[in-house]
Amino acid sequence: MSYKFLPLLFLGFLAFKPAVKAVKTTNNVNDSVKIIENNRLLAENKEINFEVLSKNVFNSINKGAYSLPSLESFTKAFEGYEQLKKLGKVKNEVLTIIDFSLSSTKERMWVIDMTTQRVILQSLVSHGMNSGTEYAKSFSNENNSHKSSLGFYLTGETYNGKHGLSMKLDGQEFGVNHNARERAVVVHGAEYVNKNLIKTQGYIGRSQGCPAVPTHLTKKLIDITKNKSVLYIHHPSRIYMNKSSLTS
Numbered sequence: 001m002s003y004k005f006l007p008l009l010f011l012g013f014l015a016f017k018p019a020v021k022a023v024k025t026t027n028n029v030n031d032s033v034k035i036i037e038n039n040r041l042l043a044e045n046k047e048i049n050f051e052v053l054s055k056n057v058f059n060s061i062n063k064g065a066y067s068l069p070s071l072e073s074f075t076k077a078f079e080g081y082e083q084l085k086k087l088g089k090v091k092n093e094v095l096t097i098i099d100f101s102l103s104s105t106k107e108r109m110w111v112i113d114m115t116t117q118r119v120i121l122q123s124l125v126s127h128g129m130n131s132g133t134e135y136a137k138s139f140s141n142e143n144n145s146h147k148s149s150l151g152f153y154l155t156g157e158t159y160n161g162k163h164g165l166s167m168k169l170d171g172q173e174f175g176v177n178h179n180a181r182e183r184a185v186v187v188h189g190a191e192y193v194n195k196n197l198i199k200t201q202g203y204i205g206r207s208q209g210c211p212a213v214p215t216h217l218t219k220k221l222i223d224i225t226k227n228k229s230v231l232y233i234h235h236p237s238r239i240y241m242n243k244s245s246l247t248s
Contacts, residue, residue, distance in 0.1 A: 054078045061112060066122040069110045069234075073099045077232040080152045080246035081114070084172065084230055089154060091228035098125055098211055100136040100148065100235040104204045109213065111224060121221060124204055126193050126212040134203035136235065141171075141179050146208045149177035149185065150240045152247075153231040156181070158222055163188035164215075167222045169231065176243050177233075185209050187225075189218030 054075045061068060068074070077097045084090050093114045102108040104127060111121035127136035128147040140147035149171065156168035166188040171177030177185075190212035192205020205212075211233070213221055225231070241247070 050079065051075070057117065060117050062116075062118040064119055066110070066119045067107075068119065069097045069099055072236070073097055073101075073232075073234040076234055076247045077230075079248065080172075080232055080244075081230045083246050084152065084154070089172075089228065090230060092155070092225065094120075094225050094229040096225055096229065096231040098231070098233045100127055100131075100150070100233060103134050104136075104206075105134065105198045105202070109211070111221065120224060121217070123213050123217050123221070124193050124195070126190065126204055126207045126210070128209040129206035131206075131209075133206075139235070139237065139240070141175065141177055141183075143179065143183055148209055148211070148233065149180060149183075150233045150235050150237060151176040151244060153177065153180060153233075155187070155225050155227065155229045155231060158226055161186075161188070163190060163212075165189070165218055165222060167226055173243070173245055176240060183209060185211075187218075187222060187231075188212055189215035191215060 055071065057078060058068070058071055058074050069077075074097065077095055081090070081095050085093075095112045095114050097110045097112070099108045104124070107122045107124055109121075109123045109125040110119055111123075112118070113120050128140075128145070130140075130146040131138050131148045136148055138147055139150050141149050151171065151173040153169040153171055156170050158165060158167045160166070166186045168186050169180045171180035171185075188210060190205065190207065193212050193214045194204065197204050211231075
């Protein structure tokens with residue numbers, strides 16, 4: 001064998017190795033693309049499955065003599081409720097939904113027993129005086145803002161204060177409503193939450209940020225919802241949706 005062919009063989013060997021690497025890299029890229037695509041499909045399927053579950057639960061709710069909240073507000077509320085339940089934070093399986101996209105002249109608070117899937121209470125409810133007049137349009141987590149805060153809360157202990165029987169709330173979303181207890185945002189009764197005011201001024205009275213209810217319903221509402229049930233205040237606010245850790 002002539003040694004003059006050795007350089008050619010060596011060059012051929014070098015030329016061959018990169019080709020093997022190129023094929024291997026291509027396979028890895030394809031595998032990565034497949035994994036990403038599969039994860040995307042799994043995420044989409046999970047989202048679709050939850051939407052189906054949420055709609056099924058919504059359709060199975062016995063409204064009795066009451067109406068139902070919107071499917072949109074219920075879906076958001078149910079999503080956060082399920083997450084808080086998985087975290088072991090829910091002790092009282094009642095879900096309260098307040099829909100601040102609605103006029104304060106409407107009974108925009110619903111209390112749902114999630115074990116029996118039944119609406120057990122519906123009521124007028126106030127928003128903060130600086131959140132708007134008939135409609136709540138602006139929200140805040142700041143002290144002395146006199147605005148409502150959106151999002152998810154857990155009900156706390158009860159006490160008797162200047163509004164009589166009241167119930168403390170603990171905001172569950174940092175940057176959205178985590179200052180609720182410090183701000184003294186509580187559930188309480190108020191004389192200004194009544195239908196007579198609607199006739200005279202076109203909207204119910206407003207609070208300093210608390211979800212206040214008619215005085216004749218205060219005890220019933222608090223007895224049903226106290227001790228770690230979920231309260232969700234809904235509004236289709238992009239700012240809230242971008243900040244929320246409990247709803248998508």
